[in-house]
Amino acid sequence: ETGVTQSPTHLIKTRGQQVTLRCSSQSGHNTVSWYQQALGQGPQFIFQYYREEENGRGNFPPRFSGLQFPNYSSELNVNALELDDSALYLCASSPPGRAKNTEAFFGQGTRLTVV
């Protein structure tokens, strides 16, 4: 059983640029959630995708967008990067049906630095 994998592991971008982060969910999982973790803080929920549809969104501006593909892998896109977007971006997958009491499995994250 493969785990959650994210790419790239590290990324440096310039303010104003656009970035795409990728996540492959754990085998058999059809729900993917994205979180942003600033240094020294707990993660903040960005959005969730379930069966290729956005299933919920946190308090992030529209320049944060996402996709989920038929194989349940996912992308997080951020446009017009700002310095405050520098953070660890974490992807989590959950088993089918989004049963309420299921465990979320996390990838190792993508460290994004905006300069």
Next chain:
Amino acid sequence: KQEVTQIPAALSVPEGENLVLNCSFTDSAIYNLQWFRQDPGKGLTSLLLIQSSQREQTSGRLNASLDKSSGRSTLYIAASQPGDSATYLCAADSNYQLIWGAGTKLIIKP
């Protein structure tokens, strides 16, 4: 609005001690409470998940309890080891998202 708080923010203890990390949440309508470990610059490793109908879960030297009525969860670590040094985060599952505390940074001194 769900808010999660972890106390203390940092903890340093000698190897071998038993210790308790605390997590409190404001809205008792949670589906589950999860504890995670995070090593510096790394992702999150799930330690224990307590479903809303459960009172505690155990895995090896770790024991997590949940009291929804008081809005509290504790993570008990027995016989601490230097390898336990990490940041420990709790997260409350509120519908489709996890709401996180800021974590407790734990240092176990040899």
